[in-house]
Amino acid sequence: MGAISKQKDIVSNLNSFSLPLIFNAVFNTIISSFMAAIVGRISIQAIASTQVVDSFIYALLGILGVFSLSFNINSSKIRLKDENLFRNYFKSILEVNFLIGLIFLFVFIFFFKYILKILYGFDGQVLYIGSLYSSVLSFSILFQMLIFAMSNLMKVRKKTKPIMMVGIISSILQLLTTYIFVYFVFESEYKIIGVALGFVISLFTQLSSYIYILRDDFKKLKNIKSSNKLLLLKKSIPLVMQEILEGAIFSVCITALISRLSIIEFSSYSVCLKVTSISFMMVYMYCNGIIIIIGECISKKDMESLRLIPKISLKLILGIYFITGIIFALLKDYIIRFFTDQADIITRGLELLLFIIIINSFQIFFEVSKYSLQALGFEHRVLKITGVVNFSIIAILLIVNLVYEINIYIILSFLASNYFVLYILFNQNYKKEVSKLEV
Numbered sequence: 001m002g003a004i005s006k007q008k009d010i011v012s013n014l015n016s017f018s019l020p021l022i023f024n025a026v027f028n029t030i031i032s033s034f035m036a037a038i039v040g041r042i043s044i045q046a047i048a049s050t051q052v053v054d055s056f057i058y059a060l061l062g063i064l065g066v067f068s069l070s071f072n073i074n075s076s077k078i079r080l081k082d083e084n085l086f087r088n089y090f091k092s093i094l095e096v097n098f099l100i101g102l103i104f105l106f107v108f109i110f111f112f113k114y115i116l117k118i119l120y121g122f123d124g125q126v127l128y129i130g131s132l133y134s135s136v137l138s139f140s141i142l143f144q145m146l147i148f149a150m151s152n153l154m155k156v157r158k159k160t161k162p163i164m165m166v167g168i169i170s171s172i173l174q175l176l177t178t179y180i181f182v183y184f185v186f187e188s189e190y191k192i193i194g195v196a197l198g199f200v201i202s203l204f205t206q207l208s209s210y211i212y213i214l215r216d217d218f219k220k221l222k223n224i225k226s227s228n229k230l231l232l233l234k235k236s237i238p239l240v241m242q243e244i245l246e247g248a249i250f251s252v253c254i255t256a257l258i259s260r261l262s263i264i265e266f267s268s269y270s271v272c273l274k275v276t277s278i279s280f281m282m283v284y285m286y287c288n289g290i291i292i293i294i295g296e297c298i299s300k301k302d303m304e305s306l307r308l309i310p311k312i313s314l315k316l317i318l319g320i321y322f323i324t325g326i327i328f329a330l331l332k333d334y335i336i337r338f339f340t341d342q343a344d345i346i347t348r349g350l351e352l353l354l355f356i357i358i359i360n361s362f363q364i365f366f367e368v369s370k371y372s373l374q375a376l377g378f379e380h381r382v383l384k385i386t387g388v389v390n391f392s393i394i395a396i397l398l399i400v401n402l403v404y405e406i407n408i409y410i411i412l413s414f415l416a417s418n419y420f421v422l423y424i425l426f427n428q429n430y431k432k433e434v435s436k437l438e439v
Helices: 002-040 044-064 066-075 083-118 124-137 139-156 161-185 188-213 215-220 229-259 263-280 282-300 303-330 332-339 343-375 379-403 408-438
Strands: none
Touching: 002 044, 002 161, 002 188, 002 263, 002 282, 002 303, 002 332, 044 066, 044 083, 044 124, 044 139, 044 188, 044 229, 044 263, 066 083, 066 139, 066 229, 066 282, 083 124, 083 139, 083 215, 083 229, 124 139, 124 188, 139 161, 139 188, 139 282, 161 188, 188 215, 229 263, 229 343, 229 379, 229 408, 263 303, 263 332, 263 343, 282 303, 282 343, 303 332, 303 343, 303 408, 332 343, 343 379, 343 408, 379 408
16 A cells, blocks of 8 residues: 555656646647648748758757756755755856857857758758748747746746646737738748747747746845856756757757658658647656656655656656547548648658657657656766767668668657667666665
């Protein structure tokens, strides 16, 4: 009964933390699906351009957002013990994120056109559309960095319901403004600017809402020093390098390889990713909970919970993912047509969807085991293992590409193998380190 009670407590803690975030993510994903449907009816060039830019910004924010993850890991351990130090951490991460966001805002505006041209092979109309879209969307980087700091303050305090409410309101605003811009303000290919403007406006609204919610916290920061900026930066280095390996190197390489197959193949893959993202969005919400709960268990020396948390989290996430994945697979004809009315993309998307659903499930194993090991304080080990495996897989894939004419199935199979090898290695290391804590 003790073990069963412990499992119920873990599930309850994970769900109370994660479910508001998951509901927010579900709602945001539904809104994003409508957004994708709007883009899918502009042109094939718009689909390809937005997917590349969105994927690149997502990878970049994944890297930059790690500074806020470092805040979560470190501040959750002292929040109940030293309120002033906790506020010091918050003020420090707020200033760090503002500076980083400002720098990348300008870098993105002036240099992303060349990234589209050189890395992704875009030219002509596709390059022009992608450049327009990225120029407007660059402001989202600064806004999102500030949002990271504020929302993570609420996460560490386990106040996730306000995050849900703000997310719902800003998502509805994004859909409404985008619809107005696309159908009543801009014409032809310039409609893509309306898509970017809608997103930026929604983020600004979200940022303003957080400032209002945390107004008392901001007042109390006046007499608080921000002396932990260098500490947070130092603690973030292995986490940042980890995200660079996953996003800027591995993920971008995979995306670049697929983009060079054909615009139809890449656009079909992009539409399928939009579908699977609905099933995949709960992963990072639970992983945020994993970090905080593992930190609390370490301080309490609760070894039994440390052993159970990754297993229970994995079962929860996989269960939700495959239930929704099966539903999408059964209704794939309707869902694919919702995202686009381009006949060639619909045909190819129907062929790829089930395979991509299965392939993406391997990433769930990887994410849960990675966050669990990082929460124990072994960020450097996670980085080393990821580097060796990522570069090995990419090297083998590039060699295969030279010898054979690879297709999307081969590329995605290598992606799945990468995630599963990392899961095995991370899981073994986690079990070993938890055992050491018992001694």
